[in-house]
Amino acid sequence: MVGNAVFRVEGLRKSFGHNEVLGGVSLELHAGEVTVLMGANGAGKSTLVKIISGVYERGGGTMALADQDFAPKTPAEAIRAGVVTVHQNINDGVVADLDVATNLTLDRLSGKGAPTLFNPARVRREAKAVADRMGLAIDLKARVSDLSLADRQMVAIARALAHQPKVLILDEPTSSLSSAEADRLFALIDRLREQGVAILYISHRMSDIRRLADRIISMRDGIISGIFDKKPLDYEGAVNAMLGRKIHLDQIVVRNSAKAILTIEGLRIAPGARPISLTLGDGEVVAITGLVGVGKTALAETLFGVRRPLAGTMTMNGKPYAPETAGEAIAAGVFLVAKDRGENGIVGGFNIQENISLPFHKRMSRFGILRRRLERATARRQIEELGIVCRSEKDEMSELSGGNQQKVMVARWMAQDAKLFILDEPFQGVDISARRDIAAKLRASANGRATLLFVTELDEALETADRILVMSEQTIVGEHRNADVDLDRLLAEVAGGPLHSAA
């Protein structure tokens, strides 16, 4: 153990209504250590983080920072005390309409001792210092709204680091970063660790955890279910403590498909990209993997009619398929579970039932009038099918955990039979057990349609797919049958660079 605890939490409790989310959580963070917090969605991680960062009021218990009582009433108070949090939702961490420089120095605009006048030159100078310290290679004059998600994330983290925190909390910081960007983040975390910052790192990604963790704390159902700090760390034990059951990699029985459903020929999705040709078969689950920004979403949107291809043809069940709108794609039996459910999927004002029925109003109505009984029955059936944890189909979406929200998104599109079922990053921000539920459901129901997944995480592809395609630079660069995958070749294809094979 390295020195004393910088940050200590004792018997923390929190309830929302009758629903107890935290049932007495105690943990310590040490200076110069990365403590990884693992927990399934709904375990209470996010609530814990929000209490520590001053967003929620705690229901009971104590917190201490450097042996001083720590009770932030607002996020600003927590930050000033030296407890800085980078939240999972990237857009909470940046102001989209301002430029990068102003974002990096935003917190110096207010609080005691902040100058009254806004001095752009000084802001840019300070921002440059912050950016240099963490090796941020982004144009400081660019507007944040023009940046990619990954760059925004880096800005949000850089902004948090501008405070020189004693305690840094990172909530799933790599969920939208490419591996090069993640490496930059890890290098930075290493440096902070050397400087004696106590880091709480929340993640589902085993590769991150293996790379960073000094200690692992597992949470389950609002309590700490295991603390692992003996080297070498017991990763399986930590996962087991989090899930409460022995996990074993389900061996997939790989299927081959005889009947083609969708055939793509010479499809070009970006200027200068090499054309894509592929065939998706009946009953087959195909995963397309690749780094962030290689065109996975562009391909998904092209198949779904939201984006027009530059060239090429698509054929579905022998007939030409060229959707102009999402509506046409849906009518043709092509469904898409879009990535980033908060932005592209969930209708916040609607409850579970209304969210599930959203794309199928026409099929669920008579003379334009919605058949509510049918709508409710469908929602109930889907909740049952996917094992969505909720009180009833009338629950608000905001009351659900991330994993259950994602299950609702999948349930929405599984309410009717698809010919081609596309899921773009369906496991983003989803805990392992929900991920397994969804994957098992996809495989069990795969007959009669082609299923196409877009995932960045290789593990997710290996766990769910019959066939794995690799994307790089807006095109498909490799194909693997998920039986005896040559991981070295696959990883080389993912990493891109010059292709050695005859092209």
Next chain:
Amino acid sequence: MTLRDHAIRYGFIVLLFGLVAYFSIAADGFVSPQSAVFIFQSVAITGVLALGVTATLVVGGFDLSIGSVATSAMMAAAYVMVVLEQNALVAVVVCLLIGAIVGLINGWLIVYMRVPDLLATLGMMFLLVGLQRIPTEGRSIATGMTMPDGSVANGKFSDAFLALGRHRFDFFIPNLIPVSVVVLLVLAVLIWFFLEYTRFGRMMYAVGSNERAAELAGAPVKAYKIWAYVISGVFASIGGILLAARLGRGDIASGNNLLLDAVAAALIGYAVLGAAKPNAFGTAVGALFVGILLQGLTMMNAPYYTQDFVKGVVLVIALVFTFALSGRGRR
């Protein structure tokens, strides 16, 4: 449900009944069919406008041009009958067309020209306020008026048209319910049913809550938005028809308060039954609430110039109900 939930859900309805009870005791003659009808009649035109603007609020927009659409329709009706000497049907059709066209233009500006809704409809409001004065060079329209070219307008409001503002249906008591109240009730039921029970209404709410999700669910989002403004424009022009029929002339100075009153009614509607979103039932109750309050105060001899203040107070309280107490968006 906790006490707080009950307060949010039924608070405004209880307040409404409390108000009625109080006025029944305090103000002589408040409890009578005539008084009730008067209240309905006083809110009929603003109520119709408010129901229209509710449609734009549902898709996450706003329509500031409804007041000027209504007055433009009123002036157009008068012009058609008095100057062009046409019959009531032509006047009504022209008014409805004006509403639909303005709605289409609003929708086009917002959806295709990407002008923010408040600004687009604000611009349209100014445009219409000016436009309705051009044909008569800023004069009100009445039979016998002198036109800019020196001729005298000899047409008159047809009896059929005036009946829209003056005829009363028998309802237990002879000559009780004015046409405008019937129009209000019919439109309220129609838009309520449309928004709550049809797939089009449901998708409009989806568009208002998460446009991108609605689009990826296959909805023609742009069309829904434009339709919302067309609904708003047409409802506003119906309000204008009722106004013209009540006044019997094209009065350049009337209808100043229509926009604010209608918007207030729609926003008060957020608080009714804890909906915390635009809804037709709430809008109707919101309009009634204002009507009852003003009628009661008037019967208790409160001076007319306090009316706007009272409306403002009610609106602010309703907004606190909606946004602070119901706690939407906090968790």
